[in-house]
Amino acid sequence: MGRANDEVADLLQELADLLSITGGEGYKVRAYxxxxxxxSGHPEDVSTLDLKGLKQIPNVGEAIAKKILDYQQTGTIRQxxxxxxxxxxxxxxxxxxxxxxxKKAMVLYESLQVTSVAELATAIDEGRVxxxxxxxxxxxxNILHGIxxxxxxxxxxxxxxxxxxxxxxxxALGDVAGCVRCAHAGSLRRMRETxxxxxxxxxxxxxAPLMETFVSLxxxxxxxxxxxxxxxxRTIKGLQVDLRVVPLASWGAALQYFTxxxxxxVHIREIAVRAGLKLSEYGLFEAESxxxxxxxxxxxxxxxxxxxxxxxTLREDGGxxxxxxxxxxxxxxxxxxxxGDLHSHTDLTxxxxxxxxxxxxxxxxxxxxxxxxxxxxxxxMQRMTDEKMLAQRDAVRALQERYPDMxxxxxxxxxxxxxxxxxxxxxxxxxxDVCVASVHSHFTQDSAEMTRRFVTACENPYVNVIGHxxxxxxGRRPPVEADWDEVFRACARTGTxxxxxxxxxxxxxxxxxxxxxxxxxxxxAIDSDAHAVxxxxxxxxxxxxxxxxxxxxxxxxxxxxxERLREFLRKGR
DNA sequence: GCCGTTTTCGGCCCGACTGTTTTCAGTCG
Numbered sequence: 092m093g094r095a096n097d098e099v100a101d102l103l104q105e106l107a108d109l110l111s112i113t114g115g116e117g118y119k120v121r122a123y124x125x126x127x128x129x130x131s132g133h134p135e136d137v138s139t140l141d142l143k144g145l146k147q148i149p150n151v152g153e154a155i156a157k158k159i160l161d162y163q164q165t166g167t168i169r170q171x172x173x174x175x176x177x178x179x180x181x182x183x184x185x186x187x188x189x190x191x192x193x194k195k196a197m198v199l200y201e202s203l204q205v206t207s208v209a210e211l212a213t214a215i216d217e218g219r220v221x222x223x224x225x226x227x228x229x230x231x232x233n234i235l236h237g238i239x240x241x242x243x244x245x246x247x248x249x250x251x252x253x254x255x256x257x258x259x260x261x262x263a264l265g266d267v268a269g270c271v272r273c274a275h276a277g278s279l280r281r282m283r284e285t286x287x288x289x290x291x292x293x294x295x296x297x298x299a300p301l302m303e304t305f306v307s308l309x310x311x312x313x314x315x316x317x318x319x320x321x322x323x324x325r326t327i328k329g330l331q332v333d334l335r336v337v338p339l340a341s342w343g344a345a346l347q348y349f350t351x352x353x354x355x356x357v358h359i360r361e362i363a364v365r366a367g368l369k370l371s372e373y374g375l376f377e378a379e380s381x382x383x384x385x386x387x388x389x390x391x392x393x394x395x396x397x398x399x400x401x402x403x404t405l406r407e408d409g410g411x412x413x414x415x416x417x418x419x420x421x422x423x424x425x426x427x428x429x430x431g432d433l434h435s436h437t438d439l440t441x442x443x444x445x446x447x448x449x450x451x452x453x454x455x456x457x458x459x460x461x462x463x464x465x466x467x468x469x470x471x472m473q474r475m476t477d478e479k480m481l482a483q484r485d486a487v488r489a490l491q492e493r494y495p496d497m498x499x500x501x502x503x504x505x506x507x508x509x510x511x512x513x514x515x516x517x518x519x520x521x522x523x524d525v526c527v528a529s530v531h532s533h534f535t536q537d538s539a540e541m542t543r544r545f546v547t548a549c550e551n552p553y554v555n556v557i558g559h560x561x562x563x564x565x566g567r568r569p570p571v572e573a574d575w576d577e578v579f580r581a582c583a584r585t586g587t588x589x590x591x592x593x594x595x596x597x598x599x600x601x602x603x604x605x606x607x608x609x610x611x612x613x614x615x616a617i618d619s620d621a622h623a624v625x626x627x628x629x630x631x632x633x634x635x636x637x638x639x640x641x642x643x644x645x646x647x648x649x650x651x652x653x654e655r656l657r658e659f660l661r662k663g664r
Numbered sequence: 665g666c667c668g669t670t671t672t673c674g675g676c677c678c679g680a681c682t683g684t685t686t687t688c689a690g691t692c693g
Binding site: 116117118119120121122123125126149150151152153154155189190191192193194195224225226227229230233470471472473474531532533534535 | 665666667675676677678679680681682683684685689690691692693
């Protein structure tokens with residue numbers, strides 16, 4: 092599910108971008124952008140809906156519904172094709188540079204014929220940009236900085252896109268005759284925050300049909316290398332995918348080898364060498380005789396080296412091998428451990444689904460408790476009021492009667508203002524079951540101010556969870572600067588949890604900071620921050636980050652039974 | 665382009681910030 096929705100959403104987003112570049116009406120552009128969110132978050136597959144069904148999607152009316160019908164018939168939207176002919180793709184790409192929007196992109200195109208990020212960098216170097224109307228030296232500086240930021244992400248993609256792609260490849264190859272096993276390995280199996288390429292491993296005695304199917308996949312745009320053991324392709328989205336085929340007997344050793352990380356494997360092989368052994372992707376061998384010892388499962392390989400199986404999310408040579416040798420590997424938190432979700436939105440603010448729909452989805456997840464935490468009034472664009480919030484609380488309490496097995500918590504996502512204050516006074520905050528508090532503005536405060544801001548928020552007796560703490564958007568906005576150890580001390584001292592926001596472009600708190608915070612005794616909440624029914628599935632990505640942060644169930648407050656959680660939420664009040 | 669107890673027209677999210685400006689446009693959340 093969702094692929095057609097994603098493609099339509101991409102096309103509508105492109106339409107919105109191209110319209111804004113060509114100076115289209117702002118309201119029209121925003122209407123398309125609203126439709127993008129609605130379509131991508133819509134639970135039904137838009138390729139199966141007729142005009143009537145499409146128009147029932149919020150923010151999709153007659154005109155956009157017909158464009159989706161156009162997509163169903165032609166695989167594209169003709170108006171998008173027409174605009175593409177008018178505006179080179181590179182011009183749209185310019186707007187990915189932070190601080191450079193559609194208006195400036197159009198000026199650059201019309202007056203300097205700039206059609207790519209590289210050409211823009213050259214034009215700045217040659218001093219041709221600063222004299223354009225609306226541009227200046229500072230603008231040039233900001234653009235160059237933006238380009239550098241863009242390049243830092245270095246062609247890596249977000250983990251959700253990589254996961255979907257990998258699952259598609261694995262599913263297609265799994266159906267090929269002779270394929271005994273197939274799985275993805277590499278950084279995606281280790282659940283890194285972003286993915287540079289995808290490694291797929293298959294077991295078969297007859298690789299040829301696998302390779303043939305692989306290079307014929309519709310997502311393949313270019314075959315980089317092709318052999319009978321390994322084939323590499325580039326997808327139409329520019330991501331490299333490697334397929335490695337091994338005999339079934341080598342599966343465990345190969346999976347271990349191709350999962351990495353490189354540093355982890357180097358360390359493991361050193362252990363093998365010291366034991367008079369040799370480890371490769373084909374198995375663990377006696378060094379002298381070359382006799383095979385084990386190779387069929389990862390567990391066998393690790394065990395023969397005197398180690399327990401090490402979860403892939405820990406394999407970074409960051410102390411996991413030492414811990415394994417000492418028998419001190421953590422029992423990592425996993426999806427089944429979660430009893431609740433403490434951060435979600437409805438269409439009362441910027442969510443797409445109704446309260447009823449979100450609660451129903453939480454119930455399907457089998458949660459024991461679920462918090463609705465819509466935005467508080469200081470995020471002005473959401474137009475929250477005391478009255479609306481109290482009315483929602485009544486609705487939540489009423490809805491509770493239909494869910495005897497799940498406790499509904501009424502909460503809010505507060506805004507931490509530059510001084511560390513939040514939207515409401517104590518009297519009003521007291522009425523909530525749980526309060527998340529997040530930074531949504533003034534991202535560029537210096538480290539000292541930002542640190543004070545977080546510490547003050549933690550000291551508020553009603554703030555339970557700091558939402559998406561670094562406020563980063565991967566590839567788009569850097570994390571805020573703070574003295575994190577100071578912040579972590581404040582969290583531990585005040586009983587304030589840090590969120591692990593599961594959105595693929597947030598994954599915030601990042602894994603390294605999770606590990607650091609854990610050392611201070613901080614607790615965490617692994618939350619969907621869902622704004623739509625489909626966002627509940629993002630939990631898997633946040634779970635990967637939590638594991639990379641070495642978290643156990645005891646570290647995560649929403650794995651706790653409700654009574655223990657409630658005690659924590661009281662913050663000693 | 666969407667929407668509706670302002671219902672087929674006339675509204676539509678509001679404010680901060682930045683850098684370019686001589687009063688404001690563009691970008692962002």
